[in-house]
Amino acid sequence: MTIDNNRAIAAAVVAMAGFNGVFLSANGLFMLIDPLTWYELVPGVTDTGFFNQHFIRDIGMIQLFLGVAFVLGMLVPERRIGLWAAATAWLSAHALFHFWEVAVGICSPSVLPRDFPAVTLPAILGIVLTLWAIRRSRSGQPVAA
Incomplete structure (x- = not known):
């Protein structure tokens, strides 16, 4: 692999980890600080049940x-x-x-694209990042990106 490829990979790793870090932390803080506004603003959340500030804050801590x-x-x-x-x-x-x-059958398939950016994408990025880190570790490469 060339130096340019290594830089591109390092930039992609930083971008993916940065996205997950910032998005998940910001979402968690939002859920903790203003659960009612979070409940009302996030698409689809009101369709999942009644407002429960305790539950939203529990999940907010996890997200953070x-x-x-x-x-x-x-x-x-x-x-x-x-x-x-x-x-x-x-x-x-x-x-x-x-x-x-x-x-x-609890939800229609239309929820999957709606939920993708906040639910599925962070999981996919996490999988890619974790596999990259494991591969890098096993190959004896330095652990830094």
């Missing part, structure tokens, strides 16, 4: 922790695999749950 895990993984490369894998496990389970709801 996930975002911090992606940021810490960028900053502390020797902890990257564990941080990203743990966060990705939750994100993947959450995305699969959305697909399950469609599969069993």
Whole structure:
């Protein structure tokens, strides 16, 4: 691989981890600070049940922790695999749950594209990032991007 390819890959890794870190942290903070506004503004949330500030704040804490895990993984490369894998496990389970709801008829398939940016995309990015970090570690390459 050339230096230019390595730089492009490093830039892509930083962009993906940065997106997950910033998006998840910001969403978590929003859920913690103003759960009612979050509930009313996020498309599709009002279709999932009544407003429950406690539940929204619980999930907000999870979202914040996930975002911090992606940021810490960028900053502390020797902890990257564990941080990203743990966060990705939750994100993947959450995305699969959305697909399950469609599969069993709880939701229509139209929810999948609507939910993609906030639910499925972070899981996909987490999977790509975690696999990249594992591959890099196994190949003996330096852990930094």
